[in-house]
Amino acid sequence: MTEWREFGLWREGLAYALDGGIWLHRFTLNGETWAHLVSADPDALLAAGRRLGMSVRRLQYRPLKDPRTGERVDAWHWDLRADRLERALVLASPHVPYRNDTSRIRGA
Secondary structure: OOOOEOOOOHHHHHHHHHOOOOEEEEEEEOOEEEEEEEEOOHHHHHHHHHHHOOOHHHOEEOOEEOOOOOOEEOOEEEEEEHHHHHHHHHHOEOOOOOOOOHHHHHHO
16 A cells, blocks of 8 residues: 655655655645645555546656755656545555654755
8 A cells, every 4th residue: 555644844755755755745825725745656656646536647747856965856746635635634644754864854
């Protein structure tokens, strides 16, 4: 089963996603709460999308800058809002700090 996580720190979530995990990143657009499910692993995101009833056509590609190295990394995301966002929040794994390389994450 493919799981995703939210993080209190943006850099931790991004590092987790770029290492192949799935990061649930909430944001507000025009007063409405949205979220992205972000990962460098497209297969993991496709599996997550199936759990949420997403159309493959909606998977978006966008290289992201790794905060630890400054290099661009291939990444993909789903846009979530309304009922799909609510379902994603219910299914999200509990927050567990991601500490793959804390010295570079905190200092970035």
